[in-house]
Amino acid sequence: MKPVMTYSGTSTERDLEIDARAYAEAMLNILADFSEEKTHLHDTQRAILNILDDANDEAAQLRTTQRAMINILEDVDAETNERKKSEQQVRELNRSLEARVVQRTAALTAAIKDLEGFSYSVSHDLRAPLRAIDGFSRILLEDYAVKLDDEGRRLMNVVRDNTAKMARLIDDILAFTRAGRSELALVDNDMAALVRTCWEELKPAMGGRQVRYEMGTLPPVRADRAALRQVLINLLSNAVKFTRPRQQAMIEIGGRSEGGENIYYVKDNGAGFDMQYAHKLFSVFQRLHGQDEFEGTGIGLAIVKRIIDKHGGRVWAEGRINEGAIFYFALPNASLDEGEQP
Amino acid sequence: MNDEMEVGILLVEDNQTDAELAIRALKKHNLANGLFWVKDGAEALDFLFKRGVYAERMTEPNPCVILLDLRLPKVDGLEVLRVIKIDERTKLIPVVVLTSSTQDQDMVESYKLGVNSFVSKPVEFGAFMKTVAELGLYWLLINRKPKQ
Numbered sequence: 001m002k003p004v005m006t007y008s009g010t011s012t013e014r015d016l017e018i019d020a021r022a023y024a025e026a027m028l029n030i031l032a033d034f035s036e037e038k039t040h041l042h043d044t045q046r047a048i049l050n051i052l053d054d055a056n057d058e059a060a061q062l063r064t065t066q067r068a069m070i071n072i073l074e075d076v077d078a079e080t081n082e083r084k085k086s087e088q089q090v091r092e093l094n095r096s097l098e099a100r101v102v103q104r105t106a107a108l109t110a111a112i113k114d115l116e117g118f119s120y121s122v123s124h125d126l127r128a129p130l131r132a133i134d135g136f137s138r139i140l141l142e143d144y145a146v147k148l149d150d151e152g153r154r155l156m157n158v159v160r161d162n163t164a165k166m167a168r169l170i171d172d173i174l175a176f177t178r179a180g181r182s183e184l185a186l187v188d189n190d191m192a193a194l195v196r197t198c199w200e201e202l203k204p205a206m207g208g209r210q211v212r213y214e215m216g217t218l219p220p221v222r223a224d225r226a227a228l229r230q231v232l233i234n235l236l237s238n239a240v241k242f243t244r245p246r247q248q249a250m251i252e253i254g255g256r257s258e259g260g261e262n263i264y265y266v267k268d269n270g271a272g273f274d275m276q277y278a279h280k281l282f283s284v285f286q287r288l289h290g291q292d293e294f295e296g297t298g299i300g301l302a303i304v305k306r307i308i309d310k311h312g313g314r315v316w317a318e319g320r321i322n323e324g325a326i327f328y329f330a331l332p333n334a335s336l337d338e339g340e341q342p
Numbered sequence: 343m344n345d346e347m348e349v350g351i352l353l354v355e356d357n358q359t360d361a362e363l364a365i366r367a368l369k370k371h372n373l374a375n376g377l378f379w380v381k382d383g384a385e386a387l388d389f390l391f392k393r394g395v396y397a398e399r400m401t402e403p404n405p406c407v408i409l410l411d412l413r414l415p416k417v418d419g420l421e422v423l424r425v426i427k428i429d430e431r432t433k434l435i436p437v438v439v440l441t442s443s444t445q446d447q448d449m450v451e452s453y454k455l456g457v458n459s460f461v462s463k464p465v466e467f468g469a470f471m472k473t474v475a476e477l478g479l480y481w482l483l484i485n486r487k488p489k490q
Contacts, residue, residue, distance in 0.1 A: 124442065124443075124444070127442060127465045128357055128359075128360065128442060129359075130465065131359070131360070131363070131463075131465055131466070131467055131470060132359035132360075132363075134466065134467040135359070135363050135467035135470070135471075136359070138467055138468070139366070164466075167465055167466065170465075171465070174444075
């Protein structure tokens with residue numbers, strides 16, 4: 001601590017010098033302090049400027065981030081619009097596809113109707129000339145029997161046999177077409193009773209033969225009765241026909257309810273068939289046996305398949321040559337309505 | 343088969359061979375006396391109402407029975423049936439439709455119009471002859487109809 005300068009009254013020159021020197025020192029001290037403060041001020045200034053610079057940088061960064069976020073938002077927006085547009089396109093595509101499906105289905109249905117109508121008229125119109133051929137060849141045989149020799153008669157009979165065959169084919173085509181044409185009249189069916197009726201009808205054809213017949217459980221089912229009857233007659237008469245070579249024919253029919261379906265079967269110990277041709281069984285006019293082995297045109301099973309398909313069911317078969325066959329058909333198991341009489 | 347005698351069966355059939363077979367079957371059983379054959383619907387109506395070429399037909403009782411095919415040229419079978427069953431002069435004549443049509447619709451329509459019997463032509467010749475003969479026997483000999 002420097003002595004504090006004081007001014008006292010009269011002072012000598014030496015006093016004045018000391019005073020002046022003290023004064024100057026004091027002034028230098030003040031200036032020094034002032035300098036320090038000035039430096040301090042500079043430092044502070046610079047610090048503040050630095051802070052301001054940093055703040056600027058941060059602001060710039062903030063702006064950059066802001067811009068980035070806005071870009072992202074804009075992209076998301078654009079994507080959403082894109083997605084909305086694609087969804088719209090997909091919806092429209094679906095609509096036009098559905099419209100086309102409806103159109104195609106209508107066209108197909110019309111085409112099928114045309115085809116069925118065509119085969120119906122053709123078969124129908126073929127019958128009249130056929131009757132003429134059959135009839136007049138018979139008249140020829142009757143009226144001119146004396147003028148014909150054995151060979152002549154044989155020739156005429158060949159003509160008549162073939163017209164009979166043609167008539168059967170036409171009848172089969174008609175039956176097949178009819179099987180697909182009519183609307184189904186669905187009613188509840190007492191299967192057991194129906195099977196019994198069909199079997200009674202087929203009995204006369206088995207006159208004299210040894211046939212063991214077994215009827216298992218037969219759950220009731222909802223179906224078109226006439227069509228269902230046709231199915232049973234066809235399957236049972238096949239069983240009767242193909243068991244002809246057997247000493248004792250064995251024919252069994254039964255069914256069960258399973259998983260939304262009623263599955264029925266007709267089993268026989270007859271001629272059977274080769275499983276590798278199983279896929280041909282239900283085709284029109286396809287036969288796995290010759291005419292001389294077993295008669296028939298090969299339409300019975302095709303009719304069965306047509307009818308069952310129409311009901312939304314399915315058909316299939318298992319067999320082994322000479323060991324018999326089992327024919328199955330499944331029908332959807334709709335719940336029985338009240339008020340419908342079987 | 344002429345128009346001077348009583349008309350027994352009026353056969354309305356456009357198909358030549360079917361007509362020939364039918365007539366043969368009826369002849370075999372002596373049912374073809376007074377049979378008259380027309381080939382289309384217009385001719386059938388002209389005959390029944392004594393019009394056109396049949397204007398000069400001698401007045402004699404109506405046919406005993408009309409065997410009517412449905413598929414006919416000019417005026418079709420159902421129309422012929424309709425006219426016959428409406429007109430006072432002809433409505434009492436028994437009409438038997440004998441047709442190759444297997445359409446249920448045709449059968450229903452025929453009954454609605456008042457047909458007396460509806461028969462499908464058997465395809466097989468023997469069955470055809472038998473059916474025609476049976477029809478002739480029934481409608482000419484067994485069935486009774488009012489006098490006119």
